[in-house]
Amino acid sequence: MKEMRAGDRAYATLVSEIQSGELAPGTVLGEVEQATRLGVSRTPMREAIGRLIADGLAKQQSPRTTVVTGFDAADIRRLFEARRALEETAARLGAQRADRDEFASLAADFGAVQVSSETNIDEYYELIRRFDRALDVAVDNSYLVSALRVIRTHLVRARQLARDNHMRLESSVAEHRLIAEAIAAGDPDLAAHATHVHLHNALTSILQSLAEGAAS
């Protein structure tokens, strides 16, 4: 049991289910229904749903009914507009403040990881998470990091809609390596611009994958 409090468990479960699409957009989130389903009482479930609304994963359609929010290509564009603003700033600040050795080490890891085989996908994602965590610590700005946390929550939905392909993963590794190197070198402009390029490519890839999926 990871989460001690029932409210946290309920929240984590619902977030995961919305991210995976198990709870599809438009699904009505009745307090009693979800509470009984997850085996908690209404009080912690109510708290969990409140947090979903605060995150933008659910919204009150009417004063009486809460539903899972929609998430389409237009939302992904908007998401990346906000993400660009925050991540470029984070990269810039990171380049000014980060422990250079740590990011040099991360850059080396990005250089070493092999994405040629399917089995290494998880390893790659874990490396990304390490990078994000290190950057969060480096920027040392709770306002920025909190905003990014919400963005990343929604980003999972985007990734779910458009599964990454292998060529994109390889490029993404190279892009992250460049960002890490820029931070390690203490070059804020390069870090910001490399992040811009990375997010542009990521968005393009997702939208293209989405278009292909819609065509099929």
Place this chain on the structure above:
Amino acid sequence: MKEMRAGDRAYATLVSEIQSGELAPGTVLGEVEQATRLGVSRTPMREAIGRLIADGLAKQQSPRTTVVTGFDAADIRRLFEARRALEETAARLGAQRADRDEFASLAADFGAVQVSSETNIDEYYELIRRFDRALDVAVDNSYLVSALRVIRTHLVRARQLARDNHMRLESSVAEHRLIAEAIAAGDPDLAAHATHVHLHNALTSILQSLAEGAAS
């Protein structure tokens, strides 16, 4: 009665009290204590405190006690780092998407407002709010706007620490006018850079006012 739900009223009250400093940083927020004080039961008060924590206005010092978060000059700097990222992006997007007539009208209002007399301060702040609301609508991006909403909540604390002086207000009006004009002209770069300049001046003014206050 503005807010129907007790939870919303409690939240609004606590936010206001934290922003004004009535509830000083470090103040312990006991559920029972605050609930009885504001005349609600623990359930809505608990929800209100949860939202404060999500906003970063309060934090769980220990698993058992929640306190009002601190807010010093370093926090103001961090706040403006995040604010710059979001507001510059908002201005840029606004210049691409906004109704030009509306912002031309706003620019004219900024040009017309007289800040020479004390009585017009409220009028000026109301104009700012109109501008912010119009920009929020124009950018049409809930991710960005939600993040900005939190930032603005904290910004009130910064303004409370360092009351604006008159010269600063006059400059601020002129800066807003330039931003509005840039948006009306559909010039994203100018809008973003004018926003950068505005935020730089605003931060400088706040920090200077803070230093002067500390010296006295």
Place this chain on the structure above:
DNA sequence: TTGCGCATTAGTGTATACACTGGAGGTATG
């Protein structure tokens, strides 16, 4: 006197009961 351990308690986390309201469905009437 100081440190450790136990009992007490204050305060959170959860469950549940009650109140109220908005909406759905049925019926009656034009």
Place this chain on the structure above:
DNA sequence: CATACCTCCAGTGTATACACTAATGCGCAA
């Protein structure tokens, strides 16, 4: 047959009772 109103109910909003835990204070011993 359509529409308007009335009734009923499902579901939220709030209050409160219960459970559990962590912090505090007291006592005892070294």
